Amino acid sequence: MNIAILDTQTFGDVDLSLFDRFGQVAHYQTTSAIQLVSRLQQVEVVITNKVVLDANTLAQAPQLKLICVAATGSNNIDLSAAEQLGITVCNVAGYSTASVVQHTFTLLGNLLGNQHRYIQDCRAGLWQQSQMFCRLDYAITELAGKQFMIYGYGSLGQAVAKVASAFGANVVISERKGASVVREGRVAFYDALAQADIVSLHCPLTTESRDLLSHAEFQRMKPSAVLINTARGGIVNEQALADALGDNTIAAAGVDVLSQEPASTDNPLVNYQGDNLLLTPHIAWASQESIKRLLEQIALNIDSFIAGNARNRIV
Template sequence: MQIVVLDAKTLANTDLTPIAKLGTLTSYDMTAYEDILSRCENAEVIITNKVKLDAKLIASLPKLKLICVAATGVNNIELEAAKAHHVAVANVAGYSTPSVVQHTFTMLGNLMTNIHRYQQDCHAGRWQQSSMFCRLDYDISEIAGKHFVIIGHGALGEAVANVAKAFGAKVIIAERKGATQVRNGRMAFTEALRIADIVSIHCPLTAETENLIDDAEFAALQGHAFIINTARGGIVNEQALVNALNNNQIAGAAVDVLTHEPARTDNPLVNYQGDNLLLTPHIAWASKEAIARLVNEIALNINAFASGTDRNRVV
C-alpha cells in the first residue's frame, strides 16, 4: 500500500512507525498545492492535516482509495468529489481532549490570576522593590463559585465541564443561539451570557456558529467576564472582541485560534496591546501525547479500511 503524508510537520516529528508498518510510507514536511499531484500520483492513501484536496485533484488521482484527515474537521476535503470517485475519507476525533482541556484551564488560570503580568514584573525586578513580602498589583480571581458557561457540549465541552466542577464552578450549558426550545439541563443562549463569569467555547465552526459571539453578545456579558476560545477562530468576531477588551466590556480573553491561520499581520487580535488578552498559536490540541494518539488512530483507520471495515468514516 502506497501511503503519502502531505504535511508531516504538523505532527511535530512524532514517530510514524505505526503507519509505516502498513505499507510504503512517503512523508513530506509540507506540500504546496501545485506539488500534490506529482507527489501523490501513485498514492493509495493520502494523509493530510490542513492541505486541501479539491475536486480537481481527487479526480486526477485514479489510484487513490483513502484520504485520512489528521484532525477532526474535514472542511479541507471536497467530500462530494471523494464520494463521486469512490474515495473513502476518515477522520480522528477525541484524541486531543485531555490536551485541549488542560490548555483551556492553563489560559484561564493565567488570565484570572494575572500570572503573565506578575511574571513580567518579577523579571523586571519589581518584586525586589516591594515594600512588603509580596506584590498585589493586579486582581486575582478564583474559578470556584463562578458561573462557568460552556458553548458546545460534546465530549470536549463535557470534559471541560467536569474540570470546572472540580474547581467548584457553577457550570451552565448554553442552548444553541436562536433555539426556540431550551433542552433540559441547558439555559437559553443570551440568558447564559448575561450571568456568565466565564465563557468557554467548544463548538465546531459552521454556517450557524460563524460570528456566534459578536457585538451584541459582548454587550450581554458582564464587565468582569472572561471568554476562552480554543475551538475555531471564526466563531468569535475578532474585531468585536478587540472592541470589547478596549471598552472594558469584559475582563479578559484567551484565544488559541484565529479566522485565518497562520496569523496575518493585520489581524486585530495580533495587534492588540492590552494585558487582558492571551494569544497562543493554535496549540491547545498539540500535546505530545495527543499527537501520538492521533498517529495511532490514523494507523487504525488505514488498517480497518484495508480489512474492509468502516472506522471513523466520513465518506
C-alpha cells in the same frame, strides 16, 4: 501500498515509523497546491491535516483509495467528490480532549490570576524592589463560585464542565443561539451569556456558529466576564473582541484560534496590545500525548480499511 503524508510539520518532531508496516511511505513537511497533484499520482492512501484536497485534485489521483484526515474536522476535503470517485475518507475524534481541556484552564488560570503579568514583573526585577514579601499589583480571582458558561456540550464541553465543577464553578450549559426551544438542563443563549463569569467555547465552526459572539453579544456580557476560545476562530468576531477588550466591555480573553491561520499581520487580535488578552498559536490540541493518540488512531483507520471495514468513516 503507497502512502503519502502531506504535512508532517503539523505533527512536530515525532516518530512516524508506525506507518512503515503498511508499505512505502513518503513524508512531506509541507505540500503546496503546485506540488500536490504530482505527489498523489501513485498514492493509494494519503494522510493530511490541513492540505486541501478539492474535486479537481482528487480527479487527478487515479490510485487514491483512502484519505486519512489527521484531525476531526474535514472541511479541507471535498467530501462529495471523494464519494463520487469511490474514495473512502476517515477522520479521528476524541484524541485531543485531555490536551484541549488542559489548555482551556491554563489560559483561564493565567487570566484569573494575572499570572502572565506577575511573571513579566518578576523578570523585570520588580519583586526585588517590593517592600513586603509579595506583590499585589493585579487582581487575583478564584474560579470557585463563578458562573461557567459552556457553548458546545459534546465530549470536549462535557470534559471542561467536569473540571470546572471540580474547581467549584457553577456550570451553565448554553442552548444553541437562536434555538426556539430550550432543552432540559440548558439555559437560553442570551440568558446564559448575561449571567456568565466565564464563557468557554467548544462548538464546531458552522454557518450557525460563525460570529456567534460579536458586538451585540459582548454588550450583553458582564464587564468582569472572561472569554476562552479553544474551538475555532470564526466563532468570534475578532474586531468585536478587540474592541470589547480595549474598552473594558469584558474583562479578558484567552484565544487559541483565529479565523485565518497562520495569523495574518492585520488581524485585530494579533495587533492588540492590552494585558487582558492571551493569544496562543492553535496549540490546545497539540500535547505530545495527543499527537501520539492521533497517529495511533490513523494507523488503526488504515488497518480497518485494509480489513474491509470503515472505521471512523466520513465518506
